[in-house]
Each structure stands twice: as structure tokens, then as C-alpha cells.
Amino acid sequence: MCTEPHPAARDAAERFLAANPGDPTTYPTISALEDEAVEALGEMTGLENPHGYIASGGTEANIQAVRAARNLAEVEAPNVVAPISAHFSFQKAADVLGVELRLAEVDSNRRADPDAVNELIDDDTVLVVGIAGTTEYGRVDPIPTLSEIAHDAGALLHVDAAWGGFVLPFTDYEWNFDHAAVDTMGIDPHKMGQAAVPAGGFLAREKRVLDALAVETPYLESTSQATLTGTRSGAGVASAWAAMDELWPAGYREQYERSQANAEWIADAFESCGYDVVDPVLPLVAADVPRKTVESLQSRGWRVSPTGSGELRIVCMPHVTRSMLESFAADLESL
Amino acid sequence: MCTEPHPAARDAAERFLAANPGDPTTYPTISALEDEAVEALGEMTGLENPHGYIASGGTEANIQAVRAARNLAEVEAPNVVAPISAHFSFQKAADVLGVELRLAEVDSNRRADPDAVNELIDDDTVLVVGIAGTTEYGRVDPIPTLSEIAHDAGALLHVDAAWGGFVLPFTDYEWNFDHAAVDTMGIDPHKMGQAAVPAGGFLAREKRVLDALAVETPYLESTSQATLTGTRSGAGVASAWAAMDELWPAGYREQYERSQANAEWIADAFESCGYDVVDPVLPLVAADVPRKTVESLQSRGWRVSPTGSGELRIVCMPHVTRSMLESFAADLESL
Numbered sequence A, B: 001m002c003t004e005p006h007p008a009a010r011d012a013a014e015r016f017l018a019a020n021p022g023d024p025t026t027y028p029t030i031s032a033l034e035d036e037a038v039e040a041l042g043e044m045t046g047l048e049n050p051h052g053y054i055a056s057g058g059t060e061a062n063i064q065a066v067r068a069a070r071n072l073a074e075v076e077a078p079n080v081v082a083p084i085s086a087h088f089s090f091q092k093a094a095d096v097l098g099v100e101l102r103l104a105e106v107d108s109n110r111r112a113d114p115d116a117v118n119e120l121i122d123d124d125t126v127l128v129v130g131i132a133g134t135t136e137y138g139r140v141d142p143i144p145t146l147s148e149i150a151h152d153a154g155a156l157l158h159v160d161a162a163w164g165g166f167v168l169p170f171t172d173y174e175w176n177f178d179h180a181a182v183d184t185m186g187i188d189p190h191k192m193g194q195a196a197v198p199a200g201g202f203l204a205r206e207k208r209v210l211d212a213l214a215v216e217t218p219y220l221e222s223t224s225q226a227t228l229t230g231t232r233s234g235a236g237v238a239s240a241w242a243a244m245d246e247l248w249p250a251g252y253r254e255q256y257e258r259s260q261a262n263a264e265w266i267a268d269a270f271e272s273c274g275y276d277v278v279d280p281v282l283p284l285v286a287a288d289v290p291r292k293t294v295e296s297l298q299s300r301g302w303r304v305s306p307t308g309s310g311e312l313r314i315v316c317m318p319h320v321t322r323s324m325l326e327s328f329a330a331d332l333e334s335l
Helices: A007-015 A028-044 A058-073 A089-097 A114-120 A143-152 A207-211 A234-247 A250-272 A291-299 A322-334 B007-015 B028-044 B058-073 B089-097 B114-120 B143-152 B207-211 B234-247 B250-272 B291-299 B322-334
Strands: A051-055 A079-083 A100-104 A125-131 A156-160 A184-186 A200-204 A284-287 A312-315 B051-055 B079-083 B100-104 B125-131 B156-160 B184-186 B200-204 B284-287 B312-315
Touching (some): A007 A234, A028 A051, A028 A200, A028 A234, A051 A058, A051 A234, A058 A125, A058 B089, A079 A089, A089 A100, A089 B058, A089 B089, A250 A322, A291 A312, A291 A322, B028 B051, B028 B200, B028 B234, B051 B058, B051 B207, B058 B125, B058 B156, B058 B184, B058 B200, B058 B207, B079 B089, B079 B114, B100 B114, B125 B143, B234 B250, B291 B312
Parallel strands (some): A079 A125, A156 A184, B079 B100, B125 B156, B156 B184
């Protein structure tokens, strides 16, 4: 789910390789760019006054969402309820933060099932997770319903839009801060946003969420730090800013349309070879291709990674071109 | 404590801006460079078969050391004992991981006091921390003694050499895996190592430490991930490798000698202006300059950050030149 950075993003990354947004007083320029990048992410996700920062990636955003919810709730044995389609970083968050992760079944369309989520919730639930563009099948959970369920239980709602966040603005899905009472969100410029790694995004509707993450920083001029890491990548921040400045919204819309068309094209190619395909509602295709065929493709140099259930999975990232897919489809047909 | 990356490190960073060492099967080249970088860090720290990885920085290394110790110990209410000179990232680690941080007084020379550490240890102590080059005064704790104390208590010993690790090999201090029974260490190529941000190092003597951090990664070809973040910076890894390939050991020795001479020079300059100076045992000077004078210097454009006790602090990083210090000293004298 990484891609070649946009030339403007690459250029910005190279100019800020030595800057540390973790120390805003010493590096005011990169700090100002970070503020602008967060504003841009807010605009993209329907949040007028976003609180947040450019994180190392989706894993950090997920860990921070769980951490903030845990810190704000102050219950003895906190738990988090997420669909089984959630990224494995929630397992990491659970281990790191000492919270229990409860995984709810998904419906027949691979989206979070609100009833299944509801059944796992109890008084110790501090956070409910919805995914806007699942890692394996590109599914968008019913975010408005999940937000109601979460708030009825006194929990926060976190939306993991790490991969989907840069394509969803061009779809009809209800997934963002404006569509529902979302509390926090992860959205990664370094995935479909075409920034250089590491450039994730962590957003919160309310300032108290960031406050719940802050620790004091005695020897820096700034007095507290809400990020998970300390020193952070100026290159990542600058390239996130530059990519959004260049591409939002027209460039991202164009990229979405190209990626979505590619996904539908390769889905058709799988089907005409006789394989079952999970309908690509976002630019991500999973097809039920036997392991042996996958291995033959890999031995021809194709780098494909499987889903947990073993399907062959193609993410139509910006660097994935139609001619690349044509060449892949030709190899697939020949097997 | 960041610096301009070495040209070789910058070049390598630019070449690997789009690679993700978090997915080693998809990106085998950067993964191989990471293995070599970890080997080089092992050589630098007296560890023949190092287990570890290139982290986002010292904060991640400290969090991971505490996390591994907590996970291996499996006690109900784990605590960590560190000197009060420990970096604030241990506060962050304590909050994130739900462990108690106990801070021990330092001796008159600002080094960890083994008796004070010993007094805070109990059956629930999972980790003792020693600092090899403190953030504020560049002090090196008595690592061999601390390792004995830790192991007598059934705890692990972590050495935070984030800043000091690239200068200590050229001193007589006992600080590394070969000098003492050190279990884990943080050592940052992106500080005195002249790599681009983000390039920290987390090292462990035993494989079980990394195993205690691993979570499963269902959709990646590799099967587990011991890092704190998910997607990681190929630029950071490549530039760490390139910097060490270029500079270890001769280039780093030269840099240490230049930085140390600069530190002693500016320490003398402070003294001749009548200010008390904390003797720079490593290339880091703290001087008791009144806040008003510091503000005057800042208003002239000098970016100086204070210690927790308010001393003016100058870290003689590679980009800090003698002529820069001469100009600073001239401004200081004129006030």
C-alpha cells in the first residue's frame, strides 16, 4: 500500500530531510507546514478545526486512538471493539496498551455487522473501531451506525481510513467527521495520498483527545508532546503537505478514477479466467486464485501478497498502471 | 540533537524514499540493508549477533525496551527504575505501556546513583535503565554496576545511548554490550551518526526480546512484526546504512574529536565570561547563564534550548562549527 511519491512530494521530502517537527520551536518552518497539512486533512475529512498531527503511519494513528480512549475513560480493564477486518495494528495496540481487543464478525458483504459489534460492547468498552477501506477487501463499514452504537455505550468512535481516506472523498460513502459523530481518524498521506514514507495522519474532533496523549518535554522549548515517537520526519511532513497542496482535490480525483477503472478492469480479467472475485468497491481487488498459481506468478517476478484467507490481492496504487495489469493478466491467462 | 545528514546518507535517503522496510518480502533490498545496518550497530556496541532493527528514534527504542521487559516478566503491576536524568520518553513509555516509572536520584556528578536505584527496586521491577550520554549533561551512568543490580533483581538492563552511542566508542567509558551484561540498547544513527531522520536503533542481546514484541501480520508475506510502527522509512534505514558504511570508525572518530574539542572550547568561553559550566565529558555543554541573557541571545537569532534546571545547553553536533561558536561567544561577551 506504499507507492512512488509524487514529484512535488519527493522534492519537498528532500528539502526537509534534516528537519524535526518533533521540536517545533527549533524548526518553525516544518511546524507551520505540519499545521497546514493537518488543516488540509481536516478539509478532506469534513472537520473544520482538526486537532492532530502527521504520524509515522496508520499503525501509530491506531495506537494513539486506542491510547487516547483508554486514558480518557479510566476504566479498570478497558476493551476495544473492532470488526475482524481491522488491520493487525489493533492487535499491536492491544498488546502495547494493555487493552483487550474484541473482534466482531462482519456481514456477508465483509462490512462490520452493527449487531455483532453491539453484542461485544460492555461498560468497559472505551473505543469502537470502524474501517473506511479495509486492508484486505477495500470495504467501508457503516460509520454513522457505528458512531451511534459507540456513543450510546459511552465509548469513542475511531475510523481507520489509512488507505481509503484519499479515495473516499470521491465516492458516495458516509465515512468522515461530517457524515457521522466520528471522534478520531487515521488517514495516511503516504498511501493513496502519494507522499513519501513516513507520513500518516492522526485527526481528532476534540482537543481533549490530544491532551490525553500529551507528556511534558522538559528540555525542549515547546512544553508538551502528544505524538507516539519523539524525533519525527521533516521529510514526511513536508511531502504530505506538498502532495496535498499539489493534488487536492483535482489530482486525487483523477487518480481515484484511474485506480478504480484499473481495479474493475483487472477484476474482469480474473473473472474471464474463471476465478471468483470480491467486487472492488474501492480500488482493491481480491480473487480466489489457487496458491500454486500465485506461486507461479511470484516465480515470474510478480510481487503479490495474499489476504488472510489466501486470496490473491491487488491494490491499484498510483504506480500500478494499466499496461502493468495487462502484462499480469497475460501471465495469469497463460498458467 | 538532530543534524545535517552526511552527503552519503542524504543520497541513500533520496534513493529509498519509496521503500518500506516494514514489508521485507516486497522490499528485499532495503531489508538487506537494514540487516547490515544492525550488524554495524552491533559492531559499534560490542555485540556479536545483534537482534534489532532501525527504529523511528530513541523514543521508540525506549518504549520497546520497556514493552519487552514488561511482556517477558508478566508481573501484575510492573515498574521500571531509571535515573532522574532519563529522557522524557520514559514518561511516555510508562503512560503508553501502563507501567510505573520510578526515578532515582543522581550523584553529585549527575550520574545514576546505584544505591538510589537499588532502593527503588522490588519484585515487580522489570527493567532498570542506564543512560550512556544523558540528554541534558552528556553523563554516562555506571553501566556495569547497574547491570549487576538489575540482574540480581531479575530485571533486564536497558542502556539509552540514543545520543551517546556514536561518540562513546572513542572514549574509555564502559557502556556497551561487551563491557557489561546489557540486555537492550537504543542508539540513534540520526543523531551523532549523521543519518537522515528517522533512523534510530533498537538492539537486543537475545532473540527472545524481539520475540516478546512480535505480533502476527496476516496479509504480509512475512509473518510477524516486532517494530512499534508498521510502515517504516526506507530513507531512514538506507541513510543509516550509508552513514555507517562511510564513517565507521574513522569518520566518526574524527567527528568525535572535533565535537569534543568544540565543547571544551565553548566551555572555556563560558567560564571566561564568568558563568558556571558543567564539565563536558562528552560533546555537550551546559552553562548557568541567566534566563535574561538567554533571551537576548535568542532575540539575536541563536536557537538554544535550556535544561530542565534552566541552564543554557549547547550540543556540539556535527553541523556546529568552531566559527559558529566563536560568533556565539562574541555575542555572549557583548551582553
